[in-house]
Amino acid sequence: MATQAPARKWIGQSIPRVEDPRLLLGRGEYVTDxxxxxxxxxxxxxxxxxxxxxxxxxxxxxxxxxxxxxxxxxxxxxxxxxxxxxxxxxxxxxxxxxxxxxxxxxxxxxxxxxxxxxxxxxxxxxxxxxxxxxxxPVVVDPVEAMKPGAPLVHEPLGTNVAYSRTFVFGDVERDFTEAEVVVRDHLRWHRSGAQPLETxxxxxxxxxxxxxxxxxxxxxxxxxxxxxxxxxxxxxxxxxxxxxxxxxxxxxxxxxxxxxxxxxxxxxxxxxxxxxxxEDRIDNITTSDHHGSDRIYDVEMAAMRDGTLRSLRVKVVDDYGAYIQFGVGTHGNSLAQVVGPYKIKSVQYELYAVLTNKCQQGAYRGFGSEVTNWVVERMVDLVARELGMDPVEIRRKNFIQPHEFPYTIPTGNMYDSGNYPGVLEKALQLADYQGLREMQRRAREEGRYVGIGLISAQERSVFSSTEFWFWFDQPTGITSSPESVTLKMDPMGNITATLYSQAFWGQSPETMVAQVVAEEFDIDPSQVSVIYGGSAGGLPATGPGGSRFTIMVAGAIQGAARRIKEKMLKIASHKLEVAPEDLEFAEGKIRVRGTPERAMTLQEVAMLAYLFKLDLPPDIEESGLEADYTFDHPYTTMPAPDRKNLGVFYPFVGHACHIAAVEVDIETGQHTFLKYVAVHDAGTVVNPRSLNGQIIGGVAQGLGTAMYEQYVYSPDGQLLTGSYMDYLIPTAMEVPKVEIGHQETPSPFTPYGIKGAGEGGRMMTPAVVSAAIEDALAPFGVRVNEVPITPEKILRWIEEAQAPRP
Amino acid sequence: MADMHAIRVTVNGLPYEATVESRLLLADFLRDHLGLVGTHLGCEHGVCGACTVILNGRTVRSCLVFAVQADGAQIMTVEGLARDSQFHPLQEAFRDKQGLQCGFCTPGMLMRAYEFLQENPNPTEEEIREAIAGNLCRCTGYQFIVEAIQDAAARMAVASR
Structure with a gap:
């Protein structure tokens, strides 16, 4: 368990990013340079x-x-x-x-x-x-690909269904039998992808x-x-x-x-x-090996008349493309938080992973859990619609409560901590939800189509490797996913941290490391230098992904810092003739508690450690101040042999509530944002400004998924959106201004109580935009069950809704 | 041998002479021949704006211009923004507002913002959004870039007073 220090000097500060000066000078040292x-x-x-x-x-x-x-x-x-x-x-x-x-x-x-x-x-x-x-013969439709006689992508497999299985968690039959309301829908999440500007x-x-x-x-x-x-x-x-x-x-x-x-x-x-x-852009867009999820869902949600959610039955066909490099790990992400923030008691999950003649899937911010968030929130809204409940009311009724953590969901994954009602209340206040509803009422009177969406969903962080293999009873797979750091304090008292994976891919690893090291030693972040080590001679590292990096590197830094500090305390204790436990690291010194004028600077101690072996206490065997530390996943367990419980595999679970207000032009199908509010709980925040940047950037990508971006393949397998003329990445004109709020519910299991937070924006936005558009079109009774929500689809839905019923 | 042409350009105040193939892109000339790798190639088909440079006072996409077309031109790239390693106010503002994450679109974004603030030294948020709509950023969602450009405008107004 992490110690929860009450006051921190550097963690929680929006210090300017360490990475930025070189990037602003055009000296990024990217691989192509x-x-x-x-x-x-x-x-x-x-x-x-x-x-x-x-x-x-x-x-x-x-x-x-x-x-x-x-x-x-x-x-x-x-x-x-x-x-x-x-x-x-x-x-x-x-x-x-x-x-x-x-x-x-x-x-x-x-x-x-x-x-x-x-x-x-x-x-x-x-x-x-x-x-x-x-x-x-080409097969691009995954449903067609599943049929007997379909052209085979890989003949030795004898089928295009690379994997299928039905998991049952909890008493689904009973929950559906006892349910008073069951809603059903067919949902379609089309394929999009990360498309970083650098290939x-x-x-x-x-x-x-x-x-x-x-x-x-x-x-x-x-x-x-x-x-x-x-x-x-x-x-x-x-x-x-x-x-x-x-x-x-x-x-x-x-x-x-x-x-x-x-x-x-x-x-x-x-x-x-x-x-x-x-890669050039066409390479990256056609053959990156990293297209995102491409899923067709048939979902049922069981509930009671009072709005209590009971159970979820999911059948999902996922079009993986021509290869399946990560297996169905993206559905591990789904199962990590398949019940959202709600006390849904049971889940049935029927999965078909299908191969087609398309680029294969890889990872895209959310790694499949963003799709599940969209599905769960779409279904909760459908229950609310069925029961005539406000979206706020049904969520409040079903939230896991703050005192119920750690909370194990039916799949076996654990949510570490949370305060979902708190996040909701903050979001409602920040958005002035009642004011928005009033504005919507007036707009409707004027014949305008204004809609308000509200969603509350999860952001799991720090995957365990088990999610890549618990799909099979045999063979089992690896259980490690470590992250390492080497810390070295040089004779001048400056610190170099070495990271061993693809540490920088746009987030702020150097800034975060500088802040955490500064916190550990009580020095200024400017005294910390970060370098990226190669794999030969390096330590085991997993790299960013699944919002794991900040937690894992912070853990590694704490471990390495502890080793260095112990040695420094021994040296200072020897020199100052004070017991080590009476010494503290403070303001760049090691000083005697209660007598701060009796102190040695870190530089003085470091000089001794490196250059004055004969001044060191006899039990110090080695000169220097350097420590490696490999930090393993702080909380993961094995799946049950019968796979009725998948164990704990994604336990540090953030949460967010997003509220969006949009106006739809029913003549053109275009939309305009009137409001966008995002309140997140990512546990302890290291750098609020950087976190906000991640949230807004994620919102922009989620907006792309929700409204604009799709890898469209023709029936003969040609990628029709093979350039940025056709694959539409949101510009500054499309992305709304995001108003951000934070709740901080520390994780009891991570260093400093941090939760990962790199993906949250994209994990929320498709759901809230879908809800807002649907609400705007409520006068027509339109149901939004597909993303991206292009203008053509909006017009088609309105037309279909208005068509006379047979 | 392919058709070669002698060109003379001034880049960030320094004169260069080179003999280049007619098909050589200005972006590749700047990066591979002059070693000015701050100009980045994102899409190579003129949409993303990462390769934006200033050619005779106006921004161009250097992936859509041939080096030979720049013969005789004055060119400014991101490397020309700071003076004697002193940040330009735009760079200061981008740093302070965290108007970047991965930094790949940043040089193009800075060039576009530089041009835009010459045209409109006191822009509204809406005008900034419109002005940078031809430059894609995949990381930031633009909000902090907009704030940075507003902040830079204020800094530059103070500086020119």
Whole structure:
């Protein structure tokens, strides 16, 4: 259990971000800025077809183009590499290679790679490669893909259903039998994706004399699993060094994005020179391996007439695309908080993970839990509509109460702490909910279509690895997901912290580390320097993702700081002739409690530690002040063997209430925001300004998912939204001004009581926007059951609602 | 050999001469030939605005301009904003308001804001939103960028008084 220090000096302060000065000067040192002596450039040839057998490839013209060093096709790939790492079910039956070998399975799948002296020539050479495709029937509709006789994406699998199972948690039958009201709906969440402005890139260098492969890239996660990358590259695990470069955004999409560094590594080894491969935008949009969830739901919610929610039955078909690298981990996220903040007693979850001829899914801010939030909130609103209840009233009635934590939900996951009524009340006040309703009443009298949405939902943080394998009874999988840090206080008393994963992908790891280290030693954050270590010689690290980073790094810092401080106290105790327990770290010194003038500066102690061995107490064996610490998940348990309880796997659970008011123009289907309020509870807040930035940025992405963004595939598998002309990312004109409030309910299980908070905005906005649009169109009785809510859909829904019933 | 052309440009006050292929993009010229890697390429099809630079006083998307088209031009990039490692007021405001997260769109955003504040030194929030609507930011949701540009306008008004 964490100690809850009452007063803190640095945690909770909106200090300016440490990362910003270099970014503002254009000195971000992104991977694409990196130049190595002798470096050459790679480009890939992508498949123009969604499903086709590769009959032949003739690369002779490309190979003879001046400036081309090498062309690699699927024909050579099995000699150069092993299959890609794959955490999905039965990888041997849907084997994934870095380039397509026998056939292409989606439009954009890499077919060949070229290395040339510059990128322009590499792309010229790609155009000279002649591929003879034999087109195969395409399957893009996951429901069609499930049917017998559908074209198979992977023949060895014998089906396109890569995984299916029905889980029952609690007494669903009884709850539905006893229910007085059951609402049902068919819900559709279309595929969108993170689309960071920087794509995935790598610069690889191979030394044939030492066998050492060094790869600079912007997607270094799971450093303790990089032996899998080494295996794909056919090199020994101790000859691979992945060095993280700052990433220009990720939002999940650089989470274990290993195809690009593997491709660069393979090519560097082949040509004997450093190779840079940076995806262009079309690569990233068509073949990032990180499209988001793509789900079709049939959902039933059981309730009582007084509004008490009882049970939830979910059938979900998820279109994973052509491969399934993370298995169904995105549904682990769903099950982490499938009942939302409500005391729903039982859940049935029937899942079909289907393969189609599309880019495969990966991670996108929320990792599937944002979809579940939308589904649960849509269904709660439907119950409220059925019963004529206000959205506030039904939520208040069903909230888990502050005194009921820690609270175990039917799936077995635990919610650590919370104050949902408190968050709701703050949001209602901040939005002036009654005032909004009054405004809405007047607007309706004027014939305007104004709607108010209100949602209250969960933000789980710090996943356990169990969520990637508890789907299967056998085999079981890994249970570690550590994060490490090395802290070093130098002889001048300044501190360097080394992080070991893709620490910077747009959030504020250096700022957070500076604040936590400053808090631990009571020094100024400016005395802390942060560097990013490579994987070789590094410590095990998982990297950001699932809003885990702040908690996990804070834990690692606390552990390392404790070791350094113990040693410093011994030294100071020896020098000051005072017992260590009578000393304290305060204001950059170690001083005697109650006699602050008796003190040594940290610099004085550090100098002794490094340079004056003969002045040290005899029980100090080593000079220096350096400590490593690997922090493991602070609270996770194994799933039950029968999987009726999945154990604790995502326990630090934040909460938010969002309220939005919109006006819809029923002639054009356009909408305007009149109000947007977000109140979050992320436990103890480290840097309020940065957290607010995460929330607003998440709202903008959630708005994209809710209203604008979709990877649209035609029936023949062509990506129709393959550029930013068609894939519409919200601009400053679309994103509303967000008014933010905070409630701080510390977690009892994490360092300082912090909860993760990187994803909350996107996990709330689709639900609240859907509710607001539906409320605006309430005079027509429109039901919003699909995102994105494009203007065409709004007009169609109104038209359908007005059409005479047969 | 491909068709090559001699060009002369002034970038951030310094003169450069180079011989370049006609198809070389201005963005790649700045980044790969001059080593000015502060200008970023986000989409390479003219939508995201990350590669925005100022060419003869007006912003352009350097992914949509060929280097040869810039022959004889005065160019300003993000590297030209700070003077003697002193932040420009725009940079100060972006830092203080946290008008950035990953920093990838930031150089383009700064160039657009620089141009815009020359045109409109005292803008409203709505005018700022419209002015930067051609620059995508995937991290911030724009709100702190808008605040930063408002703040920069105030700082620059004080500075010019």
């Amino acid at each position: 990196l130049v190595l002596p002798g470096m050459v450039h790679a480009a890939i040839l992508r498949s123009p077809l969604a499903h086709a057998r590769i009959a032949s490839i003739d690369a002779s013209k490309a190979r003879s183009l001046p400036g081309v060093l090498a062309v690699v096709t699927g024909r050579e790939i099995k000699e150069l590499t092993n299959p890609m790492p794959d955490f999905g079910p039965d990888p041997s039956k849907h084997t994934w290679w870095v380039l397509a070998t026998d056939k292409v399975r989606y439009m954009g799948e890499p077919v060949a790679a070229v290395v040339a002296t510059d990128r322009y020539i590499a792309e010229d050479a790609c155009e000279l490669i002649e591929v003879n495709y034999e087109p195969l 995935v890139g790598a610069v690889a260098q191979y030394n044939p004399a030492t066998g050492m492969m060094t790869i600079y890239c912007n997607s270094v996660t799971f450093t303790f699993l990089l032996f899998l990358v080494a295996n794909t590259l056919k090199i020994p695990s101790n000859k691979l060094n992945l060095i993280p470069c700052p990433a220009g955004g990720s939002f999940g999409s650089k989470f274990w994005a290993v195809r690009v560094p593997i491709l660069a590594g393979m090519l560097a080894k082949l040509v004997g020179r450093p190779v840079k491969f940076v």
